[in-house]
Amino acid sequence: MGKGARQRRERQKEQAAFHLTRPQEKAMHKEIKSQLLDYDKSYFLDMDAAVLWALHKEFGFGLKRLRRFFDRFTVIHEDLRSYYQLDDETNTWLCRYLLQRDVGVDVEAWERELEQKNGQ
DSSP: OOHHHHHHHHHHHHHHHHOOOHHHHHHHHHHHHHHHHHHHHHHHHHHHHHHHHHHHHHHOOOHHHHHHHHHHHHHHHHHHHHHHHSOOOSOOOHHHHHIIIIIOOOHHHHHHHHHHHTTO
16 A cells, blocks of 8 residues: 555544544533533623623613513523523524514624624
């Protein structure tokens, strides 16, 4: 066997080593989602505080309205956590879909616009 054939065979072995089977890929995504949920637990307090502060500062929400929003948002947040525990392949969370369908808000497009505006 020539040098070129050996090199091709080695490249094929390397590529095969990095190829995941469908069950391996599903297991990997399940583990990633699990880690996201763990990280979310430590992150959501600060994110909730940031959202509540923006509602107070920009829109004048007082204690009662902040609490009402927080209570409702907590339910939605738990729905999101449940979504990440599913083996759903759609990759579109219900609230993102409903915002686009019912209101015309494309959150992904807004994120891209913000990134372009900020030069990221």
